[in-house]
Amino acid sequence: MAKTTAQIVETDPGASLLVSPGPHIHAPISTQSAMLTVIASLLPAAGVAVYLFGWPALGVMVASIAGAMITEALCLWARKRPILLWDGSAALTGLLLAFTLPPQLPLWMAFLGGVVGIGIGKHAFGGLGSNPFNPALVGRAFLTVSFAAPMSTWPRPFDGVTGATPLVEIAATGTYSDLWSLVTGATGGSLGETSAVALVVGGIALILKGIVDWRIPVGIIGTTAIFALLAGVDPIAHVLSGGLLLGAFFMATDWVTSPITRKGKWIFAVGIGVLTMVIRLWAAAPEGVSFAILLMNGATPLINMMTRPKGSGKGVNGK
Amino acid sequence: MMASQVEKKPNVYLEDLSEGLWKRTPPLFTALGMCPSLAVTTAAVYGMAMGLSTTVVLVGSTVLISLFRRAIPRQTRIPIYTVAVATLVTITELVLKGFFPEIHQVLGLFIPLIVVNCIILGRIESFAAQHTPARALADSLGYGLGFTWALTLIGAIREILGAGTLFGLRVMPAAFVPWAIMRTPAGAFWTMGILVGVITLWRQRGAARRVTIPGVGLQRMREAAEGGETA
Numbered sequence: 001m002a003k004t005t006a007q008i009v010e011t012d013p014g015a016s017l018l019v020s021p022g023p024h025i026h027a028p029i030s031t032q033s034a035m036l037t038v039i040a041s042l043l044p045a046a047g048v049a050v051y052l053f054g055w056p057a058l059g060v061m062v063a064s065i066a067g068a069m070i071t072e073a074l075c076l077w078a079r080k081r082p083i084l085l086w087d088g089s090a091a092l093t094g095l096l097l098a099f100t101l102p103p104q105l106p107l108w109m110a111f112l113g114g115v116v117g118i119g120i121g122k123h124a125f126g127g128l129g130s131n132p133f134n135p136a137l138v139g140r141a142f143l144t145v146s147f148a149a150p151m152s153t154w155p156r157p158f159d160g161v162t163g164a165t166p167l168v169e170i171a172a173t174g175t176y177s178d179l180w181s182l183v184t185g186a187t188g189g190s191l192g193e194t195s196a197v198a199l200v201v202g203g204i205a206l207i208l209k210g211i212v213d214w215r216i217p218v219g220i221i222g223t224t225a226i227f228a229l230l231a232g233v234d235p236i237a238h239v240l241s242g243g244l245l246l247g248a249f250f251m252a253t254d255w256v257t258s259p260i261t262r263k264g265k266w267i268f269a270v271g272i273g274v275l276t277m278v279i280r281l282w283a284a285a286p287e288g289v290s291f292a293i294l295l296m297n298g299a300t301p302l303i304n305m306m307t308r309p310k311g312s313g314k315g316v317n318g319k
Numbered sequence: 320m321m322a323s324q325v326e327k328k329p330n331v332y333l334e335d336l337s338e339g340l341w342k343r344t345p346p347l348f349t350a351l352g353m354c355p356s357l358a359v360t361t362a363a364v365y366g367m368a369m370g371l372s373t374t375v376v377l378v379g380s381t382v383l384i385s386l387f388r389r390a391i392p393r394q395t396r397i398p399i400y401t402v403a404v405a406t407l408v409t410i411t412e413l414v415l416k417g418f419f420p421e422i423h424q425v426l427g428l429f430i431p432l433i434v435v436n437c438i439i440l441g442r443i444e445s446f447a448a449q450h451t452p453a454r455a456l457a458d459s460l461g462y463g464l465g466f467t468w469a470l471t472l473i474g475a476i477r478e479i480l481g482a483g484t485l486f487g488l489r490v491m492p493a494a495f496v497p498w499a500i501m502r503t504p505a506g507a508f509w510t511m512g513i514l515v516g517v518i519t520l521w522r523q524r525g526a527a528r529r530v531t532i533p534g535v536g537l538q539r540m541r542e543a544a545e546g547g548e549t550a
């Protein structure tokens with residue numbers, strides 16, 4: 001194990017974890033160990049998904065991961081790169097993508113989402129570390145735009161009868177009648193997004209392990225809550241519902257597609273929170289987390305440039 | 320003059336033809352004419368119609384300008400080019416409207432917009448205005464037919480994935496669910512990007528054996544080295 005890790009660090013020097021401007025201290029952490037930690041932190045939510053939605057949910061996860069990993073291997077082979085399939089980055093993309101999909105999606109669609117996410121979202125831009133947009137969300141955006149009906153068919157937990165997600169009620173009334181079900185996850189919704197408690201447990205574990213920066217989830221959740229308060233809707237319902245927690249802890253914190261400076265992370269997080277609420281309250285779609293994150297991913301290079309720290313001894317104008 | 324020497328070369332017309340037809344095919348390898356390429360290529364037949372309409376205008380206007388290249392004053396050349404192009408576009412539009420009303424309805428505004436297609440003004444200004452009508456014909460035919468095949472190919476891929484048909488005929492199995500994104504301009508960008516990538520990869524395989532600069536024929540390289548030809 002130790003040897004594999006060392007090899008990966010050696011062959012993939014561009015991979016970095018908690019990305020920040022220099023100076024740097026070397027840390028004994030590799031792409032593989034970080035990816036595997038994130039996957040492990042997602043397992044509680046995955047377990048809840050299978051418990052709530054049954055075997056179809058597991059099938060969607062397997063299909064999406066398979067699509068992502070097979071495409072990763074093919075792209076690395078075609079680009080004549082070492083096939084570092086076991087660094088776990090493709091598996092993580094596949095798992096995150098599955099979390100954003102309806103639990104009873106046809107398996108081939110989940111597979112295709114993984115293929116598009118990795119092929120177009122990641123390798124078309126140069127592979128690990130070079131993609132401007134979160135690959136899992138690129139896959140989801142592709143599926144949402146392409147297959148509107150199956151991508152908005154939400155089964156209820158346990159019985160699988162399709163119905164409206166809490167977001168529809170929240171959009172109509174500004175609050176939700178059964179807040180406790182949002183905490184446990186016993187509501188309709190995307191496969192891995194329903195259980196607030198499972199996502200928060202995984203997310204806090206990642207923050208404590210130093211894998212993700214607390215500023216991004218705190219910024220997103222805080223902005224969403226404040227925005228909801230100002231708009232006169234229930235902040236608790238808005239924070240706990242939809243893909244907000246999943247996005248805040250696991251998607252927006254992607255090292256590659258989020259800003260590297262602290263100030264930049266705050267700007268990024270506030271932008272996601274505001275865009276999410278704007279889409280939820282005033283756009284045609286009931287949920288906007290994934291598009292909000294994709295839009296702020298696009299702004300990340302600009303944010304990095306704007307928040308570049310001054311070097312020691314540099315004047316007020318950075319000169 | 321250099322011109323007479325150059326035009327004795329038997330392969331010069333082929334070289335002129337092949338530049339646009341394959342080496343610098345717009346919009347794939349010359350990023351001109353992007354607007355119609357993304358907007359109207361939802362089906363193969365529309366891509367082909369757009370390409371052929373553009374070809375007619377391109378060939379007509381470049382030959383026309385080439386014939387009058389010594390008579391056109393340098394200061395007013397752009398308005399003159401535009402008048403020539405606009406005349407041909409009007410003719411093309413009326414012909415389409417009269418004989419292919421369905422296609423005309425889909426291509427709509429993009430037919431009059433051929434007037435401002437940069438491929439046309441580009442070929443007139445950079446080639447036809449300095450070369451004989453015969454060479455202008457070869458050059459514009461290459462670019463026009465290149466544009467046509469590229470648009471037809473983009474249209475075919477988008478039609479197969481976005482509707483499951485090709486030239487209106489069902490080609491995908493009944494269980495196939497069309498990918499709606501391929502009918503949007505985003506799908507056109509994807510298709511174009513992937514085509515450029517795949518063809519470039521394929522070209523790079525043979526690049527080691529090639530002595531010429533990719534995209535430029537030997538004759539044109541020589542012309543460039545000699546400071547350009549002025550007919």
